[in-house]
Amino acid sequence: MTAKVIDGKAFAATVREKVAGHVARLKEEHGITPGLAVVLVGEDPASQVYVRSKGKQTIEAGMNSYEYKLPAETTEDELLAVVEKLNNDPQVHGILVQLPLPNHMNSDLVINAIDPAKDVDGFHISNVGLLGTGQKSMVPCTPLGCLMMLRDHHGSLSGLNAVVVGRSNIVGKPMAQLLLGDSCTVTIAHSRTKNIQDIVRSADIVVAAVGRPEMVTGDWIKPGATVIDVGINRIDAGEGKTKLVGDCEYSSCAEVAGAITPVPGGVGPMTIACLLANTVTACCRANGLPEPKGLTA
Numbered sequence: 001m002t003a004k005v006i007d008g009k010a011f012a013a014t015v016r017e018k019v020a021g022h023v024a025r026l027k028e029e030h031g032i033t034p035g036l037a038v039v040l041v042g043e044d045p046a047s048q049v050y051v052r053s054k055g056k057q058t059i060e061a062g063m064n065s066y067e068y069k070l071p072a073e074t075t076e077d078e079l080l081a082v083v084e085k086l087n088n089d090p091q092v093h094g095i096l097v098q099l100p101l102p103n104h105m106n107s108d109l110v111i112n113a114i115d116p117a118k119d120v121d122g123f124h125i126s127n128v129g130l131l132g133t134g135q136k137s138m139v140p141c142t143p144l145g146c147l148m149m150l151r152d153h154h155g156s157l158s159g160l161n162a163v164v165v166g167r168s169n170i171v172g173k174p175m176a177q178l179l180l181g182d183s184c185t186v187t188i189a190h191s192r193t194k195n196i197q198d199i200v201r202s203a204d205i206v207v208a209a210v211g212r213p214e215m216v217t218g219d220w221i222k223p224g225a226t227v228i229d230v231g232i233n234r235i236d237a238g239e240g241k242t243k244l245v246g247d248c249e250y251s252s253c254a255e256v257a258g259a260i261t262p263v264p265g266g267v268g269p270m271t272i273a274c275l276l277a278n279t280v281t282a283c284c285r286a287n288g289l290p291e292p293k294g295l296t297a
């Protein structure tokens, strides 16, 4: 079998189109322009790439983009002051503080200082608790993007066995909550999991978010399973070049899987599209307007 390629890049373009439509309506009918503020501390080159493309796509969707680039030596108090200013700015509907933060900062403290209503990453403890109890919340962008692709491919996810590899607060855990919410039987595997290959081989849906280049190989995959590869790993490609690979070995997994997301062009573009979607959702909620359908979990 050769897997169907789930084209995250194309899917993301359709999500951004929907977002742009809602933005246009908010402007015309209500005179409101959604605004997204992205805060980057330090000069990590990969983070700079993401922040640039977020800003560009925010503008393309018709929204206002505010970028705050702070030096690596910024103190936690200075960063908290920026967050507080954005919390109080009515033009700003979404706030994203790019992770990881420099080591001298407590990222939990910073994230929990963001107004939960503006927390478009869905990382604030209030949003985590709301998601875990099945209440309306801001849903983390990467898992939301994965869920949209899974629903699109499968229709219903009810009763399917899902294995999430990785238990981070930003991907693995919220992904597991969303899959549970859609009535999957969910297993979370991590670095201490025994017989991880056998567990992954039991899955109808595999979501890999480990940060280990090409760790999951085709022999781990049940024939016909759906493979969602969250990993973004830049590795040496020889001759002084680098390339981007996922946490799954694409060629071997694609031979066995029923469907698979590529890297690049899979989960990554959906993450940014969902960030824009969350910003529109936050803007509608802030203004007491009905929120867009099909852009939330």
Ligand SMILES: NC(=O)C1=CN([C@@H]2O[C@H](COP(=O)(O)OP(=O)(O)OC[C@H]3O[C@@H](n4cnc5c(N)ncnc54)[C@H](OP(=O)(O)O)[C@@H]3O)[C@@H](O)[C@H]2O)C=CC1
Residues within 6 Å of the ligand: 142, 165, 166, 167, 168, 169, 170, 171, 172, 189, 190, 191, 192, 196, 209, 210, 211, 212, 230, 231, 232, 233, 247, 267, 268, 271
């Ligand atoms: N496409 C996108 O939009 C995004 C992509 N990413 C990418 O996704 C990947 C994961 O990111 P993130 O969740 O932040 O990573 P973290 O490093 O925070 O978490 C990695 C998880 O993988 C587990 N793990 C590590 N090694 C193994 C192993 N050998 N076997 C089984 N489990 C293992 C860890 O287990 P333990 O807890 O036991 O240590 C941990 O739970 C990265 O490649 C990252 O770049 C991240 C965010 C967004």
Ligand SMILES: Nc1nc(=O)c2c([nH]1)NC[C@@H]1CN(c3ccc(C(=O)N[C@@H](CCC(=O)O)C(=O)O)cc3)C=[N+]21
Residues within 6 Å of the ligand: 049, 050, 096, 097, 098, 099, 100, 121, 141, 142, 232, 244, 263, 264, 265, 266, 267, 268, 269, 271, 272
């Ligand atoms: N507060 C916070 N929220 C995040 O959502 C967040 C973060 N911090 N820190 C870093 C990770 C990583 N992340 C990605 C987003 C898009 C792509 C993406 O668009 N990737 C392209 C390729 C990009 C390239 O070529 O480098 C693709 O997969 O096709 C990747 C990774 C969001 N993250």
Ligand SMILES: [Mg+2]
Residues within 6 Å of the ligand: 121, 140, 141, 142, 143, 170, 271
């Ligand atoms: Mg994310």
